[in-house]
Amino acid sequence: MLFCSILVATFAFCVTKPRARDLGVPFDGNPGASNAITDVKGVEVGHTTLISGEGKLDVGKGPVRTGVTAIHPRGKTSNDAVFAAWFTLNGNGEMTGTTWVDDSGFLNGPVMITNTHSVGVVRDAVISWKVKHGSPDMEGYWWSLPVVAETWDGYLNDINGFHVKPEDAWHALDTANSGPVEEGNVGGGTGMICNEFKGGIGTSSRVLDSKNGGYTVGVLVQCNYGSREQLRVAGINVGREIPEHTVWQKDVGSIIVVVATDAPLIPTQLKRIAKKVSLGLGRDGSYSGDGSGDIFIAFSTANPGAVGTHGVHQLSMLPNDSLDPIFLATVQATEEAVINAMVAAETMTGINNHTVIALPHDKLREVLKAHDRLAK
Amino acid sequence: MLFCSILVATFAFCVTKPRARDLGVPFDGNPGASNAITDVKGVEVGHTTLISGEGKLDVGKGPVRTGVTAIHPRGKTSNDAVFAAWFTLNGNGEMTGTTWVDDSGFLNGPVMITNTHSVGVVRDAVISWKVKHGSPDMEGYWWSLPVVAETWDGYLNDINGFHVKPEDAWHALDTANSGPVEEGNVGGGTGMICNEFKGGIGTSSRVLDSKNGGYTVGVLVQCNYGSREQLRVAGINVGREIPEHTVWQKDVGSIIVVVATDAPLIPTQLKRIAKKVSLGLGRDGSYSGDGSGDIFIAFSTANPGAVGTHGVHQLSMLPNDSLDPIFLATVQATEEAVINAMVAAETMTGINNHTVIALPHDKLREVLKAHDRLAK
Amino acid sequence: MLFCSILVATFAFCVTKPRARDLGVPFDGNPGASNAITDVKGVEVGHTTLISGEGKLDVGKGPVRTGVTAIHPRGKTSNDAVFAAWFTLNGNGEMTGTTWVDDSGFLNGPVMITNTHSVGVVRDAVISWKVKHGSPDMEGYWWSLPVVAETWDGYLNDINGFHVKPEDAWHALDTANSGPVEEGNVGGGTGMICNEFKGGIGTSSRVLDSKNGGYTVGVLVQCNYGSREQLRVAGINVGREIPEHTVWQKDVGSIIVVVATDAPLIPTQLKRIAKKVSLGLGRDGSYSGDGSGDIFIAFSTANPGAVGTHGVHQLSMLPNDSLDPIFLATVQATEEAVINAMVAAETMTGINNHTVIALPHDKLREVLKAHDRLAK
């Protein structure tokens, strides 16, 4: 896949970075054009990546390996909410704004993902960004309850230095785009660790058959969970066959999963979608350890204007018994997005010279091949 | 109010039974024609009342003071589901079928209320009744997951004698009607005790102003909770001023609350309605003791056909910020339905000559008057 | 494994029935003596298996392919509750008694599993069984709220004939035992279908290392979910390579999962255990379709007497950060119990000569071997 980044560099550079499919990892289902959450029309993703300093940790100074990722359900210029719901598989984490997602059935504004200790600054920055762009809320309230999630990057990042600033959140919000999504060591995923390989942002999508409505399901993960020992790729215990350079020999960390679809679903249905994410993680070998903040949010870009404040609204809804292909797509795209995060991430050295290795592509292929699980 | 009963007698009799408003208890809001859940168009209520035997308990023989109440959201001949949601304030009780209400957002079929130890027989009887009338499920599944709730009547009834039979459930289903709803010692409420007065079935409704859409909210309770000490009527601690013949001097028992509306609400919104029931009980002085099964279900008769299995459905939905009048109506109708249950119920003697007195109407009026709280 | 059944026959017979491990399916972790939920001390399992008739469906007459399974957390003679919690992955099913499990944190009495349309009869039969054995409730209440779950067996069984009787529930309760657990076409699992192979009851267990406390985790499933297409065994898409004789080419049906442990866990922790079951199903390829009732309950046999009604109780509790090995054991035992159900079940022909084939053992081994995933 050709990918051009202008986000963290002052000049653009283009590389061909392989993704999991490019390496021959077999996945079920039919991905969209970018195999990304942005295949759901309207969805835009922006990253702010903060990398600076080297060597010994000096709290407040660095080294810095962190960032912010913004996901706009209807694009950065929309002032319209989406139906949404969320689910917690394991609660050792944070996603703000969820009581109102639960009760209103709507997500008003972006989903933000950052590091654990910067949730607050990003949350308030979303409000100031909204105020700057009009009003704090799409439903007509005078207040805003932003959705901000996190995973912990303190193995590589000076997390107690609080390096994320309001400007970093605004930058992710302002530079979000449709099209291919940068993966790996970017945005909120910059300093993240996944199954004791370098992790971060990953994404994937599925497009349903036209007989199933032709809807798109997109998933974006900030992958920071898992143990090497348990990692399964395409069902194979790949982690055990690459035992080098593990980090903690247990499941530390978390995963945030964002599911987008253009299928016309009401919040009750989106709650079910959010729950199915667990099954995708199960395929990858997760057991969702005590330290995990495994929190998922799902939204539908159908039904524009549903949040409006006057009159009776007209909605579209799929019947429940048409949901199976969407459930399956969610499971499949989750399974793939996690692997994509690891495939894209590159070896990183952070505070105190902690180093986390990238998943070695050749070794991955080798293991899959030995189990006759290589797609090409 | 003129009320004619043909349910438990072999000939019809008509009496003018006062309801709480008739006694001058002040309530806010504007009730519908019958001040009953059946003011919501389509809703039908049927009771089977089982009263037989006297004196010492002989398990399996009696005395019997129990029954079944059936509430059809769209009438007994409809084969269409309604959007629904439920909530538990205190879980020492049972309402079957709720995991599917949660996940599907629909209530398929009636809500049944009976005694605690007859939930099973009534549940299976709903299935056999459905099978007899076509198919077990409105969503096209080959199975049925009926909603059956209960409160405990073992102080007056031979509850371990299992006197409710499938025929009793069928009878309540088959004889359900719109129009005025019999209250007090009828149906599932036959042997129930409310705030240590005789309780049972109570109902009430509210009609919103046309500027708020003119929707109707109806509530039906099977009232079996509460302590005399805590009972408040119209805000006044009436229970303390009628200390005679208490039953257990604490909060034993439960309350089931069914809320119906014709407002076009999706399940997320109905969940919120169900939660607001708590506030109506709070007004009546409930503290929802450990022994209580305080379980509430809310449904909307709008959006007929929403459950259908094919294509994309078109729905109507009120915006969230139009819900306040419906929330308030729910609180008000709950507050009143509980008082109506006690006002309608009559002193009953059951097993082992246990007697539970009716709320004395004159004394109630006297207490309210002393506090300048009598409406007329 | 040597297995002797005296449950459904009038004389004992002994067979050596292989289980998944015996066939060389590789699983992680260390199972207990019976690799069964009964490895958790105190847990007893009983089955009533109802098989009669052949040929065309004659509702009420048969053919009958159904039953009841009873799980006593502390044995059939105990009158002590266990801490418990439950979770719904997909709610198209029933588990009664769960509002009180939620609010009390206790499971009072057995967990029963049967077919969808017999939940009621089994529920009330548990009450009559309890009344016969003393009192309806372990907490001192005068009522009982039994936990009864189900899956749908109407493809093979005359489910609308309501063939399960109170006696069948009592028999399962009365004949429950510790030791090896019969799997496959027995008890509630008699007529069940799992990934479009014959399914039913399956079980497995894990024993933790002594450094992790040496606790046991046992799982029992009534497996009736899944599509052939999605089935994964040990990570391999075995279902696709055995495409013969599928049933519906989609995910119809459900799975009930019961998790037992002797680890001293409070209900909050058991809730997390129940959620982790999803990850085990994910490993087996589940996507938990709309028609699934995927409902899980977890209990701990530690803390006997915790339910008592007087004074302040002394409890033991593991710290949260000791839970990881228990989470992992839950995932592993769930993964294995599902496969065990299919391995044990035998081809069955039921109503209208519907036939569901057993998972062919040789073919299973062949596929795993082709992927270098055979343990022996």
Next chain:
Amino acid sequence: MLFCSILVATFAFCVTKPRARDLGVPFDGNPGASNAITDVKGVEVGHTTLISGEGKLDVGKGPVRTGVTAIHPRGKTSNDAVFAAWFTLNGNGEMTGTTWVDDSGFLNGPVMITNTHSVGVVRDAVISWKVKHGSPDMEGYWWSLPVVAETWDGYLNDINGFHVKPEDAWHALDTANSGPVEEGNVGGGTGMICNEFKGGIGTSSRVLDSKNGGYTVGVLVQCNYGSREQLRVAGINVGREIPEHTVWQKDVGSIIVVVATDAPLIPTQLKRIAKKVSLGLGRDGSYSGDGSGDIFIAFSTANPGAVGTHGVHQLSMLPNDSLDPIFLATVQATEEAVINAMVAAETMTGINNHTVIALPHDKLREVLKAHDRLAK
């Protein structure tokens, strides 16, 4: 009650401010020494009150009418968690940190309350405060998930000016104390509006009879909800009889309720306590409008050390059927804390010269007297 404030002034002043009981409002139950949440031993409360500027709103400049309130469950110097649980009656609000409260069963650190748009800054400030005082987490994790709640003060305060700074959170944390709690226009409650009277912080407590264990239940509210029309004091519709100077003639705003107890309760039980708060609000006339963020958290200071990371912990737990007096105390203390907030708050003028009047004490007494509801 004698109360000395040194928080907002540069010199101390002492006044005798009456509380609701002092005015003769009748409440049930027996309050503790300070009739405050701090009657629960160990609980400390601190306020930072920010009041500056007058006249026209100049966003970023003021006027400022806001603040922060900190509640330490075990005092500001403790590094030990408490069992906790939370509940949302209406979710149009925020309480961060709740997924981990749910899953861990613990509250690690203080509960903070501020204005809606300052939740983020306060959240991150709690982390920096914790880091400064040792480690970010009591459970041994390297991260922290603070609990911060809010209500909206933008009618009086320049809320989009983001005037709360980390120092303000630290100050509330550092100056927290046991003993009497300042109420009304202080801390997070500074700019709040309750039933269209000036609201803010209120508190109350109950001490159980020794036969019920002699436990203390304390409640603190940040009261910003309600409509004048619905306000009930001691059951009387006081609001309607003081119709002057209403604010919006509907229910705008929210209420945060914190319940503390020294009763030995596990999280499952605390969840039930949190739910019962609704009943106290019901007594005061709340209908919990769509705009409300009615979010409650309950914790128990019993079981010190329960969060520790090694070995098996020994806990104390009250049996469920001893909870009734605690449920009732929760309802009663909630009912009173709301009224206390209004009684303590003083008329305030904020942005754009918006003025919100205090509940007139004499008029309150007059109305209660007319209904024979004055205690003295």
